[in-house]
Amino acid sequence: MNALYWWLTLAVLLFCIGAYGVLVRRNVIVVVMCLELMLNAVNIALVAISNFRGGALGAGTLFSLFIITLAAAEVTVGLAIVIANYRNRRTVQTDQYDKLKG
Amino acid sequence: MPGGDFHPWLFVILAAWILVCGLGVVAFKKIMYSAASMVACFLGVAFAYALLNAPLVAIVQILVYVGAISIVIIFAIMLTEVQDGGYELFFNRQAVFAAPLAVTAAAVLMVVMVTSDIGPIGDTALNPSVRGISLLLFNGYVFPFELVSLVLVAAMIGAIVLARKVEEKS
Numbered sequence: 644m645n646a647l648y649w650w651l652t653l654a655v656l657l658f659c660i661g662a663y664g665v666l667v668r669r670n671v672i673v674v675v676m677c678l679e680l681m682l683n684a685v686n687i688a689l690v691a692i693s694n695f696r697g698g699a700l701g702a703g704t705l706f707s708l709f710i711i712t713l714a715a716a717e718v719t720v721g722l723a724i725v726i727a728n729y730r731n732r733r734t735v736q737t738d739q740y741d742k743l744k745g
Numbered sequence: 746m747p748g749g750d751f752h753p754w755l756f757v758i759l760a761a762w763i764l765v766c767g768l769g770v771v772a773f774k775k776i777m778y779s780a781a782s783m784v785a786c787f788l789g790v791a792f793a794y795a796l797l798n799a800p801l802v803a804i805v806q807i808l809v810y811v812g813a814i815s816i817v818i819i820f821a822i823m824l825t826e827v828q829d830g831g832y833e834l835f836f837n838r839q840a841v842f843a844a845p846l847a848v849t850a851a852a853v854l855m856v857v858m859v860t861s862d863i864g865p866i867g868d869t870a871l872n873p874s875v876r877g878i879s880l881l882l883f884n885g886y887v888f889p890f891e892l893v894s895l896v897l898v899a900a901m902i903g904a905i906v907l908a909r910k911v912e913e914k915s
Contacts, residue, residue: 676780679783694799
């Protein structure tokens with residue numbers, strides 16, 4: 644079995660741990676952390692494929708750099724929204740964000 | 746040989762480290778412990794990039810994830826008072842749906858990974874050096890690069906606007 648598959652297996656497992664965390668945790672900040680785990684898993688897959696497969700040389704690695712940058716932007720805006728919401732509602736639990744409930 | 750042209754046990758230890766720390770993020774009751782576990786996980790991922798011949802990505806990972814993003818998250822934890830959510834918040838009724846969904850996603854992704862035609866895979870490392878990456882970045886990908894800087898400015902302004910206190914109009 645090629646080395647690439649070991650790295651991709653690691654990426655799949657980390658992605659699914661992150662997905663489980665996003666679905667199951669109710670604290671928004673922990674949800675954001677689990678999202679970051681998922682993004683990291685995707686980055687591992689991109690860098691691994693870029694390392695073992697020819698073709699567009701280095702494009703996967705470059706794309707992972709873009710993903711890291713955009714993840715930083717996403718975390719900044721996301722946590723700003725969480726803090727703004729906390730100021731109004733005094734909670735960070737997803738099941739208490741029910742203001743739009745009819 | 747799993748992982749590449751280094752000792753297989755190195756890959757096994759690294760993978761176990763990343764996965765255990767990832768599970769820690771999900772499972773810890775106290776949010777601050779989750780954050781510490783996340784930082785450890787990001788460090789492990791940085792080592793993974795280093796082993797995959799992508800030193801630039803490894804350094805950017807340490808700078809951005811271990812340095813910046815974790816600090817922002819820890820600040821957010823401290824600004825919203827820590828409510829450790831007990832285990833009823835972890836083994837709640839979402840888990841009934843989330844656990845099968847995560848396992849199914851893992852199975853589907855593994856099947857896709859094994860069956861799909863990735864193309865010619867070599868055993869040699871192909872990632873270009875830092876010089877190659879920067880040539881690629883500033884030749885073919887200059888437009889996305891500039892676009893990302895625009896997105897970062899927009900995110901910065903957006904975060905300031907969202908998080909500042911709204912002043913009462915007198």
